[in-house]
Amino acid sequence: MFGEIDVRPIGAGLAIGLGAIGPGIGIGLLVAKAMEALGRNPEAEGSIRTNMILGIAFAEAIAIYALIVGVIIAFVLPQPV
Numbered sequence: 838m839f840g841e842i843d844v845r846p847i848g849a850g851l852a853i854g855l856g857a858i859g860p861g862i863g864i865g866l867l868v869a870k871a872m873e874a875l876g877r878n879p880e881a882e883g884s885i886r887t888n889m890i891l892g893i894a895f896a897e898a899i900a901i902y903a904l905i906v907g908v909i910i911a912f913v914l915p916q917p918v
Contacts, residue, residue, distance in 0.1 A: 841917035849911035856903020860896040867892045 871889040875882060 843917055845914055845916070846909055849907040852910055853903055853907035856901045856906065860900040863896040864893050867896065 842861050871885050878885075912917060
């Protein structure tokens with residue numbers, strides 16, 4: 838009577854939202870620990886900053902994967918009939 842309901846936008850939103858929670862928490866913890874390490878040992882600023890930026894880049898890559906999955910869900914999967 839009412840036809841099929843398109844749940845692709847909901848799936849895409851959930852994929853992006855849930856996929857960004859982990860990297861967001863990870864980046865926050867990483868920066869907090871880097872600031873703590875800088876407070877304890879300011880002489881090691883160069884190596885701490887380099888490792889922090891690498892960790893942030895790797896964590897952000899996972900969020901980009903979630904974005905790609907969301908885009909695939911929203912635009913590539915076939916529409917319900």
